[in-house]
Amino acid sequence: MRQTDREFVPAGGATQWAAHVVQGAPALITYIDAQRRFRFVNATHQQWLNADPAQMVGRTVDEVLDPWSMQRAGSCLTQALAGQASVYEGELFSGAARCYVHGNFQPDLDEDGQVRGVFTVFIDITERHALETQLRESEQRFFGAFQHASIGMALVAPGGHLLRVNDALCQMLGYSEDELLSKTIIDITHTDDLAASRLLAGELLEGKRENYQLEKRYFHRDGHTVHVQLSVSLVRTWDGSPYHVVAQIQDISQRKAYEEALFRERELAEVTLRSIGDAVITTDLQHRVTSLNPIAEAMTGWTHAEAIGKPMSEVFKLIDSRTRETLHNPLLDAIARDAIVELKDGAVLLHRNGFETPIEDSAASIHDHAGSVIGGVLVFHDVSETRALALKMAHLAQHDTLTGLPNRSLLQSRLEQVLAAAKRRNDQAALLHIDIDHFKQINDTLGHTAGDTLLRAFAAHLRNSLRNEDTVSRVGGDEFVVLLSHVDGRIGASQLCEKLMREWQASNAGKLAELTLNFSVGISVFPDDAHDAESMLRNADVAMYEVKMQGGNSYRFFTPSMSERPAARLRIEQELRKALRHGDFRLHYQPKVDAHSGAIVGAEALLRWQVDGHEVYAPDEFIPVAEETGLIVPLGEWVMREACRQAGEWHRQGRPIVVAMNVSAPQFQHPDFHAVLQASLKDAKVPPSLIELELTERMVMSAGDQSRGLMQRIKDVGVSLALDDFGTGYCSLSYLKYFPIDALKIDRTFVRDIATDADNAAITDAIIAMARGLGKTVVAEGVETHEQADHLRRAGCSLLQGYLFGSAQTAEDFGRDLLPA
Secondary structure (H helix, E strand, O other): OOHHHOOOOOOOOHHHHHHHHHHHOOOEEEEEEOOOEEEEEOOHHHHHHOOOHHHHOOOEHHHHOOHHHHHHHHHHHHHHHOOOOEEEEEEEOOHHHOEEEEEEEEEEEOOOOOEEEEEEEEEEOHHHHHHHHHHHHHHHHHHHHHHOOOOEEEEEOOOOEEEEEOHHHHHHHOOOHHHHHOOEHHHHEOHHHHHHHHHHHHHHHOOOOOEEEEEEEEEOOOOOEEEEEEEEEEEEOOOOOEEEEEEEEEEOHHHHHHHHHHHHHHHHHHHHHHHOOOEEEEEEOOOEEEEEOHHHHHHHOOOHHHHOOOEHHHHOEEEEOOOOOEOOOHHHHHHHHOOOEEOOOOEEEEOOOOOEEEEEEEEEEEEOOOOOEEEEEEEEEEOOOHHHHHHHHHHHHHEOOOOOOEOHHHHHHHHHHHHHHHHHHOOOEEEEEEEEOOHHHHHHHHOHHHHHHHHHHHHHHHHHHOOOOOEEEEOOOOEEEEEEOOOOHHHHHHHHHHHHHHHHHHOHHHEEOOEEOOEEEEEEEEOOOOOOHHHHHHHHHHHHHHHHHOOOOOEEEOOHHHHHHHHHHHHHHHHHHHHHHHOOEEEEEEEEEEOOOOOEEEEEEEEEEEEOOEEEEOHHHHHHHHHHHOOHHHHHHHHHHHHHHHHHHHHHOOOOOEEEEEOOHHHHOOOOHHHHHHHHHHHHOOOHHHEEEEEEHHHHHHOOHHHHHHHHHHHHHOOEEEEEEEOOOOOOOOHHHHOOOOEEEEOHHHHHOOOOOHHHHHHHHHHHHHHHHOOOEEEEOOOOOHHHHHHHHHHOOOEEOOOOOOOOEEHHHHHHHHOOO
16 A cells, blocks of 8 residues: 555654643643643644743743733733633734734643643634624725715615614614614605515515615604605625615705706696697707697697608798798707797798798797707697687597597597607606496486486586596597596505596486486506506506496596407307306305294395306306396396295295395396286295395495485385495485384494404494494394394494304205204
8 A cells, every 4th residue: 555545643652642632732722730830832833933841840820921921911820720711812922923812821731620730722723803893894984984985775684674873864864873773764664665675675685786776755853754765785695695785865855846847847747738829839959849738749740649750841931821832940040040030921830741831920039047949939820710610629539529528539639749758757647438237228218318417417427527638539439538547556546436426426417317327437557557548548458447446436547458358258248148057056045033033034045056066157257247248137037036936945844034136236126027026926925024135335326326226115015125335335324214124234344353353343332323323123144253243232333144043054954053943
C-alpha cells in the first residue's frame, strides 16, 4: 500500500490521538494550576506567538504574560480559580502578535470539589471582529441616513408590521414613534387603496418584482387623508427569504391638490367648450389637432377621437365659395404671427362626407404660463340658412325618433370618445344597460300607445336625473343605455342606480293604470370590466340579463363568470321543457310547528327537480331560467295543483295541516292565476283554509292596487296569504294594513344571529310586536338552534320553521315520520 493510501494512526492509540489533537488544534490551549503556573501549553503557541511552550511550562502567568494582557484577561483567570467559569473577548497579547480573541476559562475540580487548576482555550477571531466592526459602522451610517432623511422612511416586516420609522414619517402622519410602531401598514392605509397595495406587496414577496412605486393615501392621526408617493424595495436574507421592506414615503398632498384644481379647470373648460354654440378646434405648434368640441365634430364630420393628432389641413378644409379654390387656413398665420386672425368672407367648410357649410371664424395663438406660443385655437360658426336643416338631418340619423335620445350609432361614437378621454386622464367611466321589466305585458294589455307614453316618460326621467356630460341612449324597444363619462368606480355607479330607481318609483310616471313599473340594470365599469366600447356594451348587457334572471327590479355589476352563463341558461331551458313534459318535478315538505307546543301545524311545499331520486338542478339554478323564459307559469300551475292535491289527501286521512307554497311574480301577474287557483282547490277537494300562498314584498308592491285587488279575491275564496322574507325588501309598514296579509315570515338573515346580535334581536322583536298588534301571524324561518327558538318564543312568534324541527322531505316520509296517525 502506498504511503498516501495509508490511514494516519499515531503511535500509542487513543492516548496519542488526544495528544495529537490538542497539540495541533488551531487554538491556544493551556492548563494553569492553583498557584497560577503553566502546567501544559500546546504547540500552537509557537506558531501564533513565536513562544516556546517548553519555556512557558513551570512559570507563572504573571511571569509569562505582559501587564497589558494581564490587565484585560487577568480577572477572568482569577474568577476561574475561584471556581466559576468565565469568558473573555477582546484584544490580547502585546507587540506584533496582538490579536482579537475569544477565551474560555474552565475550573478543574478534584473529588472534593476544590479547584486544582484551570483549562484555558483561546481562539483568534480577529477577522470576524473586523467584519462585525465594519457591519456596525455600515448599520450606523444607514440608520443615520434613515433617521435624518428629509422624506419619510420605514422598515416594514413581511406581514405589514412597522419595524422602524423616522422622524419625517412621524411628522407627516402626526404620530409619535411608539404610536406608529404599534400599527400595521393596513391600519394607516386608506380603504380604497388596500387592494392595489396588497397586490403589489404580494408580488414583491413572491419574487415577481424587486421593488415598486405607488401613489396611495394614508390616514393622518387626526383623520385627514395624506397623499403619498411610495417607493418600496425588498431586502432578502442570505437564503433569499424576504427579510424586510424598505419604504420611502414622500408627501404629495399639495401636488395632488394642484392636480385636482387643474383637473377641475380642465373639466370646466371641456364643459364650456361642449356647451357653447360655436365650433372650436385647437392645435399644437405642428398644427396637429388637440381637441374638437361637439359643434366642431358635427360641422367637420370628424369625431374627437378620430381627429386627435391629425394635421389641421386634413380635418378643417376650406374653399372659396366663388372660385372653389382651397383657402389658406387662418390658424397657421395666428400661430406664426402670435396674433388674432379673421377668416375672409366667402369661406366654405367642407364636411368629411362632402356637404358644404358657409362659416365665419377667427383664429388666435395659445400661450403657456411664460407667454410662449404653444398652439392655436380656431372658433367658427355656421352662417347659412341650411345649417339648421343639416344639423336636423344629422340629428335624425343619430337619434331615436320616439324619445329624441341618441341612438346606438351615436352612443357608439360617444362611448369611444369617453373611453379615450378616461384613458388619458386615468379616470373611470361606466355603462348602464337598462331594460323595463315586463314591458311586453304593458303593450299587450294596455296597447302600444300606452307603451310609447311610458317610453317617453322613462326617457325624460333618465335625462332629468343625469348630468349634462352623461349620455342617455335608446338602443331597443324598451332598452336604454346610460353612459357616465366620469364616475367614482362601482360606488358611484351603484349610487346612481339607486337614485334612478328611487326617483322613478316616487314619480307619477312610474305608475301606469295602477301598475308600478320597474326596471333592471346591468353595469360595466371602465377599465375594470372592459377596455373598449364593444366589450363595455356586451358586458353591461350580460349583467342586465343576470338581473332579469333574478327577478328584475335591481342592478348588478358585470363579473367574468357571467360570460359563461348564457350557454348554461340555454341548456337549462332546453332540459326544463323536457322535464315539464316528462314529469320530473317533485314537491318536498318542510314542517311548521307551533312555537309553544311544538306540534306540527303546517308545511311549506318546496319544488325539487329530480330524476331517479337524484337532483338534476338546484332551485336557485332553474327557477330564474323558468321565470325569464315564461316556463314558470306552467311550472307554478303544476306546483299549485300538486300541493292542493297533497293537502286534500292528508285532510281525508284525518291529518289536516296548512300547506304553503311560493308564488312567483310572473305567475301571480298572469291573467289566469285566480282561475287556476280555484280549479286546483276544486279538483283536489281541499278546504281553502288549508292552503296558503307566500308572496314576496317586491311582488306585492310592484303592482300596487292591482295586487291588492287580486289578493282580496284570493282571500274571498278562503285561501290565506303570507308575506315571505319580510324585512329584506322595501315594504312600508303602513302597507301591512293596506294589503290583506294574514302572516309575516321573518327572513332567515334576521333569525340567524338573533341570539348573538343585539341589533338583529331588536329588529326581530319589533317586527313581531308590530305584526301581533296588527293581528298577523308571525312565522320565523331558518330556525336551527334552541337559543334561536327560545328567543322567538319569548318575543311572541307564532310559528317556527327550520332544520331544528325538520328538513324538507318527500310527501311519503313527511306523512309517515312527522304526521303519525
